[in-house]
Amino acid sequence: xxxxxxxxxxxxxxxxxxxxxxxxxxxxxxxxxxxxxxxxxxxxxxxxxxxxxxxxxxxxxxxxxxxxxxxxxxxxxxxxxxxxxxxxxxxxxxxxxxxxxxxxxxxxxxxxxxxxxxxxxxxxxxxxxxxxxxxxxxxxxxxxxxxxxxxxxxxxxxxxxxxxxxxxxxxxxxxxxxxxxxxxxxxxxxxxxxxxxxxxxxxxxxxxxxxxxxxxxxxxxxxxxxxxxxxxxxxxxxxxxxxxxxxxxxxxxxxxxxxxxxxxxxxxxxxxxxxxxxxxxxxxxxxxxxxxxxxxxxxxxxxxxxxxxxxxxxxxxxxxxxxxxxxxxxxxxxxxxxxxxxxxxxxxxxxxxxxxxxxxxxxxxxxxxxxxxxxxxxxxxxxxxxxxxxxxxxxxxxxxxxxxxxxxxxxxxxxxxxxxxxxxxxxxxxxxxxxxxxxxxxxxxxxxxxxxxxxxxxx
Amino acid sequence: xxxxxxxxxxxxxxxxxxxxxxxxxxxxxxxxxxxxxxxxxxxxxxxxxxxxxxxxxxxxxxxxxxxxxxxxxxxxxxxxxxxxxxxxxxxxxxxxxx
Numbered sequence: 435x436x437x438x439x440x441x442x443x444x445x446x447x448x449x450x451x452x453x454x455x456x457x458x459x460x461x462x463x464x465x466x467x468x469x470x471x472x473x474x475x476x477x478x479x480x481x482x483x484x485x486x487x488x489x490x491x492x493x494x495x496x497x498x499x500x501x502x503x504x505x506x507x508x509x510x511x512x513x514x515x516x517x518x519x520x521x522x523x524x525x526x527x528x529x530x531x532x533x534x535x536x537x538x539x540x541x542x543x544x545x546x547x548x549x550x551x552x553x554x555x556x557x558x559x560x561x562x563x564x565x566x567x568x569x570x571x572x573x574x575x576x577x578x579x580x581x582x583x584x585x586x587x588x589x590x591x592x593x594x595x596x597x598x599x600x601x602x603x604x605x606x607x608x609x610x611x612x613x614x615x616x617x618x619x620x621x622x623x624x625x626x627x628x629x630x631x632x633x634x635x636x637x638x639x640x641x642x643x644x645x646x647x648x649x650x651x652x653x654x655x656x657x658x659x660x661x662x663x664x665x666x667x668x669x670x671x672x673x674x675x676x677x678x679x680x681x682x683x684x685x686x687x688x689x690x691x692x693x694x695x696x697x698x699x700x701x702x703x704x705x706x707x708x709x710x711x712x713x714x715x716x717x718x719x720x721x722x723x724x725x726x727x728x729x730x731x732x733x734x735x736x737x738x739x740x741x742x743x744x745x746x747x748x749x750x751x752x753x754x755x756x757x758x759x760x761x762x763x764x765x766x767x768x769x770x771x772x773x774x775x776x777x778x779x780x781x782x783x784x785x786x787x788x789x790x791x792x793x794x795x796x797x798x799x800x801x802x803x804x805x806x807x808x809x810x811x812x813x814x815x816x817x818x819x820x821x822x823x824x825x826x827x828x829x830x831x832x833x834x835x836x837x838x839x840x841x842x843x844x845x846x847x848x849x850x851x852x853x854x855x856x857x858x859x860x861x862x863x864x865x866x867x868x869x870x871x872x873x874x875x876x877x878x879x880x881x882x883x884x885x886x887x888x889x890x891x892x893x
Numbered sequence: 894x895x896x897x898x899x900x901x902x903x904x905x906x907x908x909x910x911x912x913x914x915x916x917x918x919x920x921x922x923x924x925x926x927x928x929x930x931x932x933x934x935x936x937x938x939x940x941x942x943x944x945x946x947x948x949x950x951x952x953x954x955x956x957x958x959x960x961x962x963x964x965x966x967x968x969x970x971x972x973x974x975x976x977x978x979x980x981x982x983x984x985x986x987x988x989x990x991x
Contacts (some may be wrong), residue, residue, distance in 0.1 A: 582914045682969050692953045695969030 436604045436829065437703045438475030438637075440710040441718030444701045449489040450677035452603050453642055457673040457794045457822040460648055462874050465660075466594075468648045469496050470702070470878060471675035471827070477568075477599070477641035480884035483526050486566035486599065486643060487543055488514040492677050493697050494645055496850020499672035500656040504791030506729040507656065511548040511556070512645050514565075516541065522553045527567070528671060531575045533844050534584055545597050547589065547647075559589045566598040571640070571885035579880045586875060594648040594875055599641050601869040601879035604706075606810040607860040608636040611830075615748045617743075619861040620674030620854070623749050637880045639869070645675075646876035648784045649733070651798050657864060661799040665776055670787045672773075672793035673728055673822070677701040699723055704792035705820070706829040707771050711741055711837075712770070726791035729771060733790050736770055737762035741837050751850045756839045766843040769820050778844050782816050808863065812840065812856075825871050825878055826864045834858040841887040961987045 438453040439445040456470040475492065488494070490513075494832050498508040519540050520528065527733040529538035543565040548555045561803045566582035567575060575581060586596045610633070616624055618631040652658050654671050661669035681695030703709075712735050713721045721732065746757035768774050771790035776783040784795040805816040807829040808819025812835060818829040835841070838855035864871065869879040952984040965978030 680972075681974060682956065684953070694955045694971065694974050695974045753959050773899065 436606070437708075438604075441722050442715065443719040444722055447679075447700060449487075450476055450492050450679060450701050450702040452675050452677055454706065455673065455675050455703045455794055455823065456603075456825055456877075457796045457824075457829075458673075458824045459651075459663075459800070459802045459817065460875065461797060463648065464801060465652075466648045466650050466670075467654060467796065467798055467822075468646065468875060468877065469498075470876065471496055471645045472600070472603075472642040472878075473645070473677065474643045475478075476637070477602075477643070477648070477881075478733040479569060479639065479641055479887050481881045482568075482570065482884065483524055485526050485541075485570065486544070486641070487516065487541070487568075488512075488565070488597065488643055489573075489677075490514050490516050490543075490678075491691075491693060492679055495676045495678070496645070496647060497674050497676065498654055499726075499786065499791075499793060500654060500668075502670075502785075502787040503794065504725075504786070504789050505671060507549040507552060508654065510593075510647055511550065512545050513548075514543050514545045514597075516543050526570060527574050530573070531567055531581065532577070534566065534581065539567055543597075547595055548594075549591070553875045559593070560587070560595070563587050563595065563597070564645040568599045569881045569883040571883045573885070575883070577613070578883065581757075582880065587801075592650055592653065596644070596739075598643065599643040599881045600876065601867070601881045602637045602640040602642050603636055603871065603878045604829075605635045605862040605864060605866050606637060607633040607862050609634060611860060615744060617834075617860050619859060620749065623752050624639055625748050625750060631861075632721055633859070633866070635862045635866035636774050638867045639887055641881040642878075644876060644878055646878075648875050648883075653885065654798065661797075664781060664797050664799040667785070669799035670773065670786055670797050671796055671869075672791065673794050674702060674704040674793045676703075679717055691716070699725075702726075702843050704794050706771070706823065707833050708792045709771060711833070712736055712739055713806065720752075726793050727768055727789065729787070729791045730835060733767065733771065736766050736790075737764075739763065739766065739837055744837070745838055749854070752854050753838060755850055755852045756855065759839060759849065761846070763842065764845045768845070769836060769841065773842075774820070779811060781813070782821065784821055794822055797819070799813065809835075812836070828859070828863065830862070831859040956986060958983050958986050 436454045444451045452473055453475045454472040460466045460468045473737045474486050476758040494512040497506040498504055500507045526541055531539045544562045546561045547558050547559045548556045564585055568579050584596055588594050597768050610618050618633050621628050622630045652660050655668050676699050678697035678699045680693040681698050684692045709718055709721050748755040773784040773786045773795040775785040784797045786795055800816050803815050806813035807813030808826055810827050810832055812832055818824055819829055819832055835858050837853055838858055839851040840855040842849045871877055871879050921942045952971050955969040961983050964978050964983045966983050968975045
């Protein structure tokens with residue numbers, strides 16, 4: 435599911451599990467780009483008294499490449515610390531939390547932001563930036579939205595940051611997809627058929643922890659220019675996120691821990707679903723430990739994705755043209771590993787050079803859409819995935835359709851996709867979640883509170 | 894575990910001389926462990942330590958021997974990792990782990 439629990443190793447370490455990554459031109463502030471990196475999958479809002487929090491022993495990072503190669507040219511690092519105000523209570527809060535410095539809030543988190551540009555020394559941009567609390571419930575936090583909004587912080591260098599709990603923006607019918615590739619709207623055509631049905635958003639009402647940063651475009655281009663021309667290579671950035679832990683850890687009596695050694699990457703994320711759907715299980719932990727510049731070893735799985743071979747088997751007679759497509763999938767390589775060169779999609783490119791690397795690629799010169807199409811470029815909206823990724827983009831449907839052959843004509847116009855390819859969906863949409871996205875930073879919705887949890891239900 | 898506990902952990906950790914796993918040795922500050930820990934830094938530094946010239950480490954030091962026959966000892970302190978190839982040192986650590 436995007437990248438929640440997508441590998442055996444990181445599924446046992448949710449605090450470091452990078453679940454989703456978004457990068458888009460801020461719709462309400464077009465001179466900037468917003469990047470969101472989510473961690474901690476499937477937070478169940480009532481999950482107290484030890485509510486969810488970032489790891490003080492994890493380094494979270496957002497990496498940006500702006501030199502037409504899968505290098506890290508700019509890194510923003512986020513480190514957290516936790517404070518306990520009252521060591522004599524088991525409670526997260528001992529009364530109402532009405533402000534970020536409320537004495538009733540027992541367990542708080544603060545973070546630092548460090549920027550590294552090229553080989554220059556790391557620059558500490560801010561320390562002790564407050565996180566908002568988790569949304570415990572309306573008695574504990576009666577004005578959660580405004581309280582959390584107070585944690586949006588503008589840094590002296592111009593970036594805007596937020597780190598804290600948010601509503602899960604990724605929507606997906608997990609229960610059907612992992613049940614032998616079932617898609618409820620099409621399950622009457624499945625190898626084991628049942629009547630077609632509406633999709634179920636299984637992440638509805640769940641929460642995540644989000645690290646959000648809004649950066650002026652000029653601070654992201656290599657030469658400080660303001661990207662205006664979509665055809666200009668300088669307009670394109672590659673983005674990926676990571677989480678790292680210390681190399682050694684000694685557990686002592688009483689739950690105490692001593693750590694030493696360098697930071698070791700344990701999770702990363704570029705394109706949604708890459709490690710989840712493309713990389714075989716035996717290599718998923720390796721993938722999480724590698725950099726995008728190491729991704730040539732995974733090229734074969736993009737050229738010949740396992741799922742493309744499964745669809746004709748799971749849906750007999752539905753994908754005859756896909757079944758006959760044996761050539762390497764250069765369309766998927768372009769979408770996932772190099773970006774689309776000029777001349778493929780009119781008026782668009784997000785090519786970052788021929789070296790294969792899993793990164794989100796954003797052409798910053800493409801303005802945001804006033805009427806976003808959740809199918810992104812497949813839906814004719816150049817501001818959506820795979821041009822970066824917006825919160826509302828239906829990346830499950832887009833990638834299903836691409837793998838099913840809908841994008842293969844981009845590199846071989848003689849290929850005719852199967853009729854079903856451009857219709858595939860798991861039946862969920864942004865409307866499946868009653869919590870709306872925000873129209874302003876950090877864009878992901880206010881997290882559901884523990885008291886009013888609404889479980890998953892048909893869309 | 895909060896940061897506060899982490900600091901407590903470091904203090905208590907430094908009071909202890911060694912915690913041994915299978916081939917992994919966590920050592921206290923170089924000054925506290927005197928010759929043995931200083932030897933991990935290097936034989937030359939070990940000699941210096943005998944003369945009190947090595948500053949005590951402020952954080953735990955972990956020495957990791959993954960494969961004794963290689964003679965490779967990985968020493969971790971702070972956010973650094975230093976790789977030493979010293980068959981004699983690796984042998985002595987493995988002997989201490991028995």
